[in-house]
Amino acid sequence: MSTRDKIIYALALAAMVLLTRNIYLIARLPGELQQGAIFKIIFFHVPVAATAMFASVFSLAASVLFLITKNFKYDALAVASTEVGLAFLAANLVTGSIWARVIWGVWWAWDVRLTSALVCWLLYAGYLILRQAIEEPTQRATFAAIFSIFAFIDVPIVYLSIRLFRTQHPGPVFFTSQGSFPHDWSMILMWNMFAMMMLAAVLTLVRLREEDAQREIDSLRRMAHAF
């Protein structure tokens, strides 16, 4: 077993233990006064959103580093973190939609936060489609890196939308004086955020292994063509 495999298994185990602990604590919490039990969805909705946002920052950094160095390891990191971030963002959109159905009475509202998050998901999905469309590896990595930088423009818009605009989506309740989230609830949310990020790190490492395998296939094919 390689060192990377050992790290993957150790991280996965730690994430599972932490998630089990968090789920147990969340299940024991009382319902919120106005919203009842559905409010507990915040303990997943916010952590998956934060994880997706971190993944997009990694993707941006890796894309910029690829354009500077032309090292394909950064391209692999960019695609791995984008794909994992896309899965987490999908979970965020779905949990948000179900929460909205109970509280707002509608599955979806075209307000700035929801729309910019959907646009973000579509942009990163477009990034993955773009990669499928280009055969030549250097051209694929370069175009994808440029597209990833372009797609990241939407991320600060998603983050700031509830601060800058009046939206159907509630305003920020964390890291702000306006929020009234109890301290012990905030701690559970933070731990769940940490667990989700560990899970995302595991998935990114697994996805990176796929990219290594793909590079090996590319070199084997070149050798096969040379014969």
Place this chain on the structure above:
Amino acid sequence: MHALSLPLLVAQVSPQDVEIEMARLQRNYEFLSWGLTAAWLILVVYVLMLVSRQRKLRREIASLRAMLEERQK
């Protein structure tokens, strides 16, 4: 204060109100479970996709290696 106001509050609540509140709570739990199931399902489906892709890549590497060894003979 709570001990005094609670019986007064209970006296004002009709059985219909209780039923409505219970239905709201039940609906809340249902939606919460749907939301959590959907979120985990997305992540599980993604993990399954990763596993199946990895298997496919391993098979492809093995077949390419076998082909190259065959050509070298």
